[in-house]
Amino acid sequence: MKRSVCVAGGGASGMMAAIAAARAGADVTILEKNDRPGKKILMTGNGKCNLTNLDMGIFAYYIEDGASPVGRILEQFDEKALIELFKELGMDVTVARDSYVYPKTQTASTVLNVLRRALKEFGVSCKTDTKVTNIKKESSGFSIETDKGAFFADRVIISMGGKSFPKTGSDGDGFLLAKKLGLSMQPDYPALTALICPVEGQRMISGLRADGEVSLLIDGKKVFRDSGQIQFTDYGISGIPVFQVSRFASALLWNRNKGKKARRRIEAAVNLFPDMGEDELFLKIEGQLKRFSGMTYEEAMTGLLHKKWIEFFGKRLGLFSYPDAGSIPQKTVKELASELVKLSFPVEGVKGYDFCQVTGGGVDLSCVDEHLQAKAYPGLFLTGELLDVTGKCGGYNLQWAFSTGYIAGTCAAE
Ligand SMILES: Cc1cc2nc3c(=O)[nH]c(=O)nc-3n(C[C@H](O)[C@H](O)[C@H](O)COP(=O)(O)OP(=O)(O)OC[C@H]3O[C@@H](n4cnc5c(N)ncnc54)[C@H](O)[C@@H]3O)c2cc1C
Numbered sequence: 139m140k141r142s143v144c145v146a147g148g149g150a151s152g153m154m155a156a157i158a159a160a161r162a163g164a165d166v167t168i169l170e171k172n173d174r175p176g177k178k179i180l181m182t183g184n185g186k187c188n189l190t191n192l193d194m195g196i197f198a199y200y201i202e203d204g205a206s207p208v209g210r211i212l213e214q215f216d217e218k219a220l221i222e223l224f225k226e227l228g229m230d231v232t233v234a235r236d237s238y239v240y241p242k243t244q245t246a247s248t249v250l251n252v253l254r255r256a257l258k259e260f261g262v263s264c265k266t267d268t269k270v271t272n273i274k275k276e277s278s279g280f281s282i283e284t285d286k287g288a289f290f291a292d293r294v295i296i297s298m299g300g301k302s303f304p305k306t307g308s309d310g311d312g313f314l315l316a317k318k319l320g321l322s323m324q325p326d327y328p329a330l331t332a333l334i335c336p337v338e339g340q341r342m343i344s345g346l347r348a349d350g351e352v353s354l355l356i357d358g359k360k361v362f363r364d365s366g367q368i369q370f371t372d373y374g375i376s377g378i379p380v381f382q383v384s385r386f387a388s389a390l391l392w393n394r395n396k397g398k399k400a401r402r403r404i405e406a407a408v409n410l411f412p413d414m415g416e417d418e419l420f421l422k423i424e425g426q427l428k429r430f431s432g433m434t435y436e437e438a439m440t441g442l443l444h445k446k447w448i449e450f451f452g453k454r455l456g457l458f459s460y461p462d463a464g465s466i467p468q469k470t471v472k473e474l475a476s477e478l479v480k481l482s483f484p485v486e487g488v489k490g491y492d493f494c495q496v497t498g499g500g501v502d503l504s505c506v507d508e509h510l511q512a513k514a515y516p517g518l519f520l521t522g523e524l525l526d527v528t529g530k531c532g533g534y535n536l537q538w539a540f541s542t543g544y545i546a547g548t549c550a551a552e
Contacts (some may be wrong), residue, residue, distance in 0.1 A: 140165040143357045144291035144551030146270040146315075148175030149308065150536055151522030151543035153253045157227075158547030159295075160260035162236040166547075167291070168262060169284055171269040175257075176250045178299070178306040182536065187246035189540070190217040191533040193237040198534045199527060200329075200385055200498075208527055208538075210508055215544040217537055219235050223544070225247075227256045239533055264287075270298070273315060293517045293550040297543060300497025300523040301326060312524040313500060321512065322502040324526040326390035328494035328536075329385040332376035333406055336482035342450045343370040347377070351412040353404045353410055353480075354383040361386050365412055365506075375406060375483060378531050385498055385528060388488040410447070410478050419474035427471065431464025438463035443478075451477060496535050500526040510546040511538055519546035 143159040147482035149168035160166045168175060168405045179187060191198065196219045221231055221239065229252040230242040241248040256266060272283040273294055280294040298312030307484040310326075317323060351365040352375070352543070364379035387404050411419050423442065435457045439448045452458045455473055460466045491497070501520055505512055510525075512518045521542040529535040 141277070141293060142291040143167075143171060143293045143295065143547070144280070144289055144296055145295045145547075146171065146273065146282060147296065147298035147308075147312065148172075148264060148266075149297060149299050149300075149306075149435055149522065149539070150179055151539035151546075152295070153257060154263045154540045154543030155295045155297055155519070155521055155547035155550070157253065157256045157260055158544045159293075159551040160257075160262045161550035162548050164293075164551035166260075166262045166295040167289065167290065168257070168264045168267045169270050169282065170264065170266050173266050175264060175266070176253060178244050178303060178308065179250045180347050181303065182249075183240060183533075185246050186240050186244045187249045188238050188240055188533040188536070189231070189238050189249060190220050190230045190239045190464055191324040192217060192233060192239060192535040193532075194534075195535065198532065199529045199538070202361065204307055207503060207508055211545065212537070212541050214508070216400075216475070219544075220537060224252065228250050237532075243326060249520070254286070262377075270311070272318065275517070275518070278366075280516045293519070295519040295543075295546050295550055296524060297521045297546075298524055299335065300500060302328065302494045302497050304491060308497075308523065316501045316520070316524065319512075319518075321505045321514070321520075323503055324499040325392075326499035327388045328488055328490050329388055329496050329498035330381040330526045330531055331382055331384045331388060331494035332371070332489040332507075333374045333387060333483065333485050334487040334489065335371070335406055337375035337481075338455055338484055339450050340370075340372060342453070343446050344372040346370040346443070346446050347409075347431050347465050348410055349412075350379075351409040353407045354381045354384050354386050354411070354485075355403075355407060356386065356390070357403050358405075360407075365470070366372050368408060369405075369508060373489075374485075375408065376489075379493065380406070381531050384488055384494075387485050388494075389498060391487055393487070406485055407480045408481040408483065409480060410480075415478075416475050416479045419478060420472055424468070424471050424473055427463045427466055431462065433463055435463045435466065492515065497523055498526075498527055498528045500524050502526055510542050511549060517550075519550055 148168040299308030353363040364378040365383035369377040522539040
């Protein structure tokens with residue numbers, strides 16, 4: 139007789155788990171609370187779905203413990219295996235910026251439709267508008283309670299996601315269920331998100347984008363840095379490099395006092411000239427001010443900085459009070475160069491679950507074995523964002539979802 143497998147949650151990892159289990163010969167049912175599975179996939183990669191990255195490795199995940207099993211889990215179904223599987227399912231991929239993998243169509247709905255077609259091809263039954271409320275271990279198999287009645291299965295895979303973008307269906311039910319099952323949890327927090335850190339004059343730079351570097355400092359010590367396009371907003375800073383460093387601020391701020399200022403001093407330092415040293419930049423600005431001596435500060439700086447930055451630093455450092463750019467004291471020019479390479483944004487909070495790309499924290503990895511099977515409940519598996527693993531931006535979170543889904547699904551079918 140075929141083994142019956144029930145997948146609670148039809149997101150990226152749940153659909154992959156269902157496909158893997160069905161391909162391996164199981165009789166599979168997905169229980170999804172939305173009216174269709176995979177809603178979040180449509181939002182990924184700015185609508186293009188950055189499904190994995192060729193530059194894969196444990197470094198791509200925020201891992202503090204060298205003994206973490208993340209690497210051993212990922213190598214069982216890595217980025218090459220994922221790309222190969224998508225090819226088998228009828229989808230080609232394309233690579234951008236040397237390593238970021240997207241569907242060839244560069245459209246997230248392609249990924250979702252290919253997964254949905256595979257569910258159909260392998261005979262997976264998908265019960266939508268069905269909310270899982272509880273899971274109980276029975277003498278043989280599991281009973282899965284839902285708002286549409288109970289289901290029974292030999293094996294169950296919990297793929298209910300975290301809390302980010304709750305409108306997509308992942309609103310923390312998975313965490314509640316894991317708690318009910320007595321699994322050990324790490325406190326959750328929004329990860330890959332924007333930083334709330336307005337500075338005086340923020341209004342002047344709101345809407346600006348600049349290529350630069352962001353460093354996160356905790357009590358003055360640099361903990362992480364990333365570069366790319368930074369977006370300046372009315373509340374603080376956003377953009378991929380900000381997301382990459384946000385996790386460290388959020389882990390400290392969120393659970394302590396829900397976004398209010400923490401006791402530890404957290405600061406984002408923005409370098410608007412990462413390709414130039416501070417001294418070199420000082421000489422460049424000084425040269426420019428001398429060259430246009432006799433003109434205003436604003437006129438002299440045109441071409442070197444965006445006019446909004448000219449206004450921002452002009453007000454901040456009192457540069458408009460000099461009628462002649464050539465008369466600005468060296469000390470003030472040094473101050474300007476210094477601010478341009480390490481403009482400090484004291485972090486007050488982070489944007490929450492309605493904004494962040496993934497949820498940090500969740501079910502402790504020590505609760506599962508290398509096949510994602512709960513040690514306390516043989517036959518029950520956990521996948522994706524529900525687990526306490528966060529990847530950086532760049533396709534690493536979907537790879538984690540797909541890898542864990544594939545491994546759990548394959549194993550559950552055995
Ligand atoms: C805006 C945005 C952009 C992103 N872009 C990328 C990207 O380009 N690359 C990348 O790698 N990652 C990206 N991510 C992250 C990635 O989408 C997630 O890490 C991934 O979807 C997690 O998969 P999952 O299966 O664990 O959870 P989810 O995809 O969240 O799926 C969970 C599913 O469970 C269902 N569910 C929840 N509770 C219940 C219940 N009680 N009963 C039944 N069903 C339930 C939900 O409705 C949902 O369908 C992005 C995320 C966001 C929000």
